[in-house]
Amino acid sequence: MIKEYTGDDMIVATGIDKFYPNGCHALKNVSATVHRGEVLVVIGPSGSGKSTFLRTLNQLETISSGAISIDATDMYAKDTDINKLREEVGMVFQGFNLFPHMSVLENVMLAPLKVSKRDRREVEEHARSLLCKVGLESRMTNYPSQLSGGQMQRVAIARALAMKPNIMLFDEPTSALDPEMVGEVLDVMKSLAKEGMTMVVVTHEMGFAREVADRVLFMEEGELLVDDTPTLFFDNPEHPRLAKFLSQVL
């Protein structure tokens, strides 16, 4: 059953299943809806399928069955251009994945120039303002190898924002960072959330989830077990497996 779309549903995932070629059942009938401007945080033990779920939302992973629609566009419809859809959905990776052969500014400018074919001057202005926003105005001509992990991740956020996406996906953005750099990345994400960006964040940062999330999802072994407000999620975990998980990490 495909859900009726309202204008405010940015992401609607309906009953998605994912089998890997080796037979692993990574996602089991996962359904979730993200409204415009909402911040969704997905937590769960490693191997729970939360990253896989996130990656299905811009089709870096295809799904075996079910349906996903982004801003009322069915991702798997015949006439859907996945590249166009991906322009709407920015993604930030655990491993940064900056382009090492380009300077910071070029990293941010590449996709708007080559994909959106926007005017070079406008793109550069936009890129500079984004890099200022993430606090890297002094690093524009540096190469990624000359930056710290936190700086690289902030460049990656600016790079995704340069495409003017409506949705931002974060795949464990702070997991590869030294502890003292986690804060600077989370601060950028918080300010994004405040500006009303629709965000789906896979993370182990419980503090961030509690403070910023509108809803928190708990996944384990490919199943979506809990979808609740942070208060109920953290203070009153009803599901026994969530309670057990929280007692282990908190």
Add this chain to the structure above:
Amino acid sequence: MEKTPNKLLWHGVLLAILLGVGYSVLLASQSIQYTWRWERVVPYLVNTEPRPVMSPFDGVASISTDGLSVSIESDNSAEPAQVFNEFSQLVVGDGDMIFEGDVVATTNDWRLGPIMNGLVMTLKISIVSLIFAVIIGLFVGLARVSSNPALKYLSLIYVEIVRGTPLLVQIFIFYFFIGTVLGLDRFTAGAAALSIFAAAYVAEIIRSGIQSIPAGQMEAARSLGMNYAQAMIYIVLPQAFKRTLPPMAGQFINLIKDSSLVSVISITDLTKAGREVVSGTFAPFEVWFTVALLYLVLTGSLSWMVKLLEKRLANSD
């Protein structure tokens, strides 16, 4: 602390070994009573012999007052007078009777000898093959990493066939079979065989280069809305190119050396020129050492250029 070797001592050892090798070459040539005649090789590198300028017909020579040009009036008045002004030594005098084929003057301009002409041919066939090898290799390499089974297995079959058969045999097949069917001349057939051969290795180098780039690079590019081709062109290939430079340089050096095999289909490259000159000079040792040195100059300057390129590309590391 780790012990560092005594630099002075070991440089001395290096020098001693090199001198020893040189001396044993000398001894070896003495033991077979070989007389080195390096001067015989020189005319085959650069020909400085005066070249005769010959009259095309019978006639009378008349030298201009400044002595810088000579014109031959033909006995047959229908033919226009022939004027020569590029020479260094005049042989005829004013008013001399000239017959067809007589030497009117000589020129001293330098010409490339057969060995240098062979070098030029080797350079030409290597450059042409190198360019095509890179183009073909790039497409085959991309096909190797493609998810399309037809492309993937076609490229695999191509690589396996080309790598599994000797280049010499491939050159014969190209010249005698494909060359005959398509009417290719020697040079085209030779260059095609070399390109196809080197392209198989280039393709494997490019494939491994592409596969050495972390999957996250492609994912990041795709997540920004780039299609597969854009992600390849802007993100994966530039990085792969940098990583493949050292093995690519090795492959290009192999290509230059392998080009010596085209001499079997009578292309007068450096090796064939060497063989011809040996039969003219009876100085095989000198000629082959010269030929080897010239190959070394070609391959050496190539690896030097690649090193320069590597340095320039290293700025983002």
